[in-house]
Amino acid sequence: MELLLQNLISPVVLAFILGMIARWVKSDLEIPAQIYSALSIYLLFAIGLKGGVALSQTSIEQLIRPMAMTLLFGMATPLSAFLLLSSFGRLGRIDAGATAAHYGSVSAVTFLAALEVVKMANMEADGFLPALVAVLEVPGIIVGLLLARPRGNAEKVAGAASLREAVHEVVAGKSIFLLIGGMVIGALSGPEKFAGVAPFFVAPFKGVLCLFLLELGMVAAKRLGDLRCAGWRLVVCGCVLPLAHGLIGTLGGHLAGMTPGGAAVFGAMVGSASYIAAPAAVRIALPKASPGIYLTLALGVTFPFNLSVGIPLLLCFAQYLANL
Amino acid sequence: MELLLQNLISPVVLAFILGMIARWVKSDLEIPAQIYSALSIYLLFAIGLKGGVALSQTSIEQLIRPMAMTLLFGMATPLSAFLLLSSFGRLGRIDAGATAAHYGSVSAVTFLAALEVVKMANMEADGFLPALVAVLEVPGIIVGLLLARPRGNAEKVAGAASLREAVHEVVAGKSIFLLIGGMVIGALSGPEKFAGVAPFFVAPFKGVLCLFLLELGMVAAKRLGDLRCAGWRLVVCGCVLPLAHGLIGTLGGHLAGMTPGGAAVFGAMVGSASYIAAPAAVRIALPKASPGIYLTLALGVTFPFNLSVGIPLLLCFAQYLANL
Amino acid sequence: MELLLQNLISPVVLAFILGMIARWVKSDLEIPAQIYSALSIYLLFAIGLKGGVALSQTSIEQLIRPMAMTLLFGMATPLSAFLLLSSFGRLGRIDAGATAAHYGSVSAVTFLAALEVVKMANMEADGFLPALVAVLEVPGIIVGLLLARPRGNAEKVAGAASLREAVHEVVAGKSIFLLIGGMVIGALSGPEKFAGVAPFFVAPFKGVLCLFLLELGMVAAKRLGDLRCAGWRLVVCGCVLPLAHGLIGTLGGHLAGMTPGGAAVFGAMVGSASYIAAPAAVRIALPKASPGIYLTLALGVTFPFNLSVGIPLLLCFAQYLANL
Amino acid sequence: MKTPLTLVTIITEFLFKEKIRDILRDKGATGHTLTNAQGEGSRGAGAADWEGPNIKIETVVTPEIADAILEAISGSYFQNHSVIAWTSEVNVLRAEKFVNKT
Amino acid sequence: MKTPLTLVTIITEFLFKEKIRDILRDKGATGHTLTNAQGEGSRGAGAADWEGPNIKIETVVTPEIADAILEAISGSYFQNHSVIAWTSEVNVLRAEKFVNKT
Amino acid sequence: MKTPLTLVTIITEFLFKEKIRDILRDKGATGHTLTNAQGEGSRGAGAADWEGPNIKIETVVTPEIADAILEAISGSYFQNHSVIAWTSEVNVLRAEKFVNKT
């Protein structure tokens, strides 16, 4: 409980709340689209770089089990999400698949927030985690899109073409591209050469994240208005999915030999829902799916849920597992 | 005199001058509007955060007298400005009221520049001052708008509606919103948690201010061209007002128990004229008022006056008061 | 050879390569034009500031010989470029002159990259070099434009008018303006006052350069597509010119009494081709010249050549000269 | 298949963005497109410059709605504000996208 | 000397930028101009907002090419996507700039 | 009450911004609106891209002024530069805003 409050009262979370308030009091505060874009480029590239430097100090053996675990969850979570959303959530095939693609993928900002919480609790997270973010981002989207595909034959052909485009959109999309690109640069450069650019990519990082969440809060507040249309069943899904996926993910991280901090961050990744890479792919491959559903759930429900309740809970769970 | 020169030759002031030169030599230098907007968001949020952290270490008793003093000046300065502008300055009711609203409010950048000068003189300014900036910003604008309101009855109703809108514009406007929002986040977070974002919000602050003043110099240079239309009487007002208000403000700060540095900064605040929050409010509530007058005075005359002459003078005065 | 590889595997060069890859895999990564503009303002202003601070600690006597050498090269290199381009390169008078203007001027980013390589090799570069960048930027462009001018009389008048405009465009253009403006501010402020803004202008510098090169890589990749139209003769020119100019420049720097690191950086400057100031001037004065030639050579051939092969080679040469 | 409709272009200060959008929705426009702009007019370039860039709002509507919008923005409130508007004729393909079903 | 041509204005999501540009080149437009825009339409403001700003593409072409472009973008692919387009009549001075020589 | 006027749209490189604005003021335009744009034309996308984005300038004027503006920008200076312009007919409500009193 204290950890939860401790987590909520951090500049990063408070900035998110401030952003929501800005919308509610109808402030004219607006972060220009170009700045928002620059902040996200910075954040993704910086995560990649730092992850790459960490990778350059990790052996392949250490990586095999976490990688396998990540691929497993990348395939499994869209399936469970699809089942829950189409049964309890009463969504049609296309919307359920589109939303499942989001839950199968990962939210880089949730990952970052989890890292911060772990750091604040004076715990350590494994250095290779950013690499797992990149690995986790893609397969869930593909599985989700496949689930949404029509069974009919004539349509299938058109669908297949779009699927390829959608996958290209994700893999060559800026979020994965910067993450992986940064990682390769970080790994090639190693710690000494990275030191030259570290004052730009490391020290100010958390402050930039603060501004980014200010904007994200404003967007999420708009989304919250759409909650009424979404209905309570979907809101429940938006809380149950990150919780269930998060707990199983944390367990998985623990079994894969991660530190308690690392397992909690891994759980948060698995539990999170993408709202950058996935929407872009879904817009292309599933134009009929309603953004009012998938974006509202991912950004309006699941992201704040993870930020406030999910992450600290997973951290407690990870500590519990470690003390077994 | 030496202090004055010392003040003028600082990167921040020199950047302002460089911006003016850029316009004069017709350089194609242009800071994109979105970047300007981002710089101001950063500066306001950072002032708020630092102020909030300082507030979290200040007791309420310490605050009462400065707060009361601030409110007093927030009411009094627009009145004296209105009187001077409509008598000596020969402005009509609407233009005088509109301009008075600017002098009643406060310029955050002047505040920052004063803080820098104080720091450079190896003196200290009270930590709660950013809170006073927020308090000082609003009442002066309201009083100014009230002074400009027509006495007729029919018009009054329409005016009242706009007044409410104008006040909302100021209070929910991004400059106050970020200042107060940052302050609350800073106060809730406290020094330890703030430390995580400090490398972004504290260390680069002055450099960002430099770039911001580069742009401000370019805008002010454009304004200077309008000085001819404004006439010498208004230019005199634009120098006398910050001087008079500044000296009285410094005295007030001294009486409220501030340190010499704090009193000088407080005086600079009282003497400054807003050119971000006030123009927005005036545009909405007093569309007939001429921006060629109020903007030119606030940004083209009073701001450079304070930057070059006003602030160092107030600092001398504050030191004199302290040595009495 | 090792130095060459050592040079290629730095975050700055890798970011350039990543930018090229982004275009090749058709990633949707895009750095907003406003951000690009802000990054270049930051970089130029920061170089100027640091150079100015260094100048404030340099005596005039130390400067005379390097300055004279710079002017000499500013006049000579466009001539040699013009001759090579119009003979071996088979370009017409206008295109040869336009391209010569680029090779006579200097690329600030190449300068920065050379500085980094020198620093990485644990060597020192003279502090006054940024001042030479400003000096080197202008004369080469003028000579190039003069070479391209038609000999006819009627046309000459029109050409003369444009030449004046073009020179104004360069001298008041943002790149020279910020460089010189920053230098003056740095020189006036001196090291102590500069310290206040240093955390913004010094520490993050290399990281910002990284992002800038990411964008530059994307632009260069587009340009590479035009290589086919340019033809192999021009590509050869684009490699021979920086090599020849660079070696002579390094020798000149050595004779002017620079440190080995300084001579190498000076050589890289002389060998580099401008792609910010020169294109703007050429667009105005020589609208008939083809950007597909001069931009492709400067940005698509010579810049990557210098980044990968040129700079480390010049450094070896400078060390060799020093050990004679 | 092409249907003639009216394109209304409105240029105003950033400050009035929400006000104008409310009017558009009110009068029955099914959508609009907004771009940032700089401008120079009777008030000079400077003022607009400083208070943030202008905005340009475009909406394709039926001629009747166009008239209603123009009337609203030339009404009393905007008498003294910087609001400039013009209309032109355009053709659209899928007219149902631009006309409210209600 | 003035030649009447057709201005085609297309508004769509950032995502479809390349797709639309390919269509324009394909159908014979000699050039186009692209601006960033925000928008509100049948899908609401939010969605477009989040997925990045809209883009507005303008191209001046012959009436025949205009028809071909409109047909292409109202075809099957865009049935479910946010693509809005209209045409209007314009006059140009140097018509050769807008017509392909081939 | 609606008055027919002419909308002149000019697209050119950022470099020529001031030149074009001077022409507009010179020929008697009472105002203009400027937006940033990217473009692709006979010179290809790359060149414009690198030298900074294009600009789009719109001004609503009388037909005579429109002709004068078009003539000026199709004159000798711009023969070799990237300047593209077209006109279209628009209606405005308060025509006095668009016509110089002098």
Ligand SMILES: Nc1ncnc2c1ncn2[C@@H]1O[C@H](COP(=O)(O)O)[C@@H](O)[C@H]1O
């Ligand atoms: N004749 C015009 N043509 C195009 N835009 C105009 C014209 N006059 C004014 N504007 C735009 O409308 C804004 C406000 O005009 P004004 O109220 O006259 O200052 C200007 O900043 C321009 O963006």
Ligand SMILES: Nc1ncnc2c1ncn2[C@@H]1O[C@H](COP(=O)(O)O)[C@@H](O)[C@H]1O
């Ligand atoms: N009636 C309209 N007039 C102008 N632009 C429109 C209109 N309707 C839609 N748009 C633009 O087209 C985009 C997509 O529309 P929609 O597919 O209806 O959401 C919107 O975001 C607007 O930018």
Ligand SMILES: Nc1ncnc2c1ncn2[C@@H]1O[C@H](COP(=O)(O)O)[C@@H](O)[C@H]1O
């Ligand atoms: N047919 C066209 N329709 C709309 N804009 C055009 C057209 N042709 C050229 N442009 C614009 O004018 C700019 C210069 O064209 P150009 O001189 O042909 O390279 C381009 O970058 C485009 O923004």
Ligand code: NA
């Ligand atoms: Na997930």
Ligand code: NA
């Ligand atoms: Na004041």
Ligand code: NA
């Ligand atoms: Na050179």
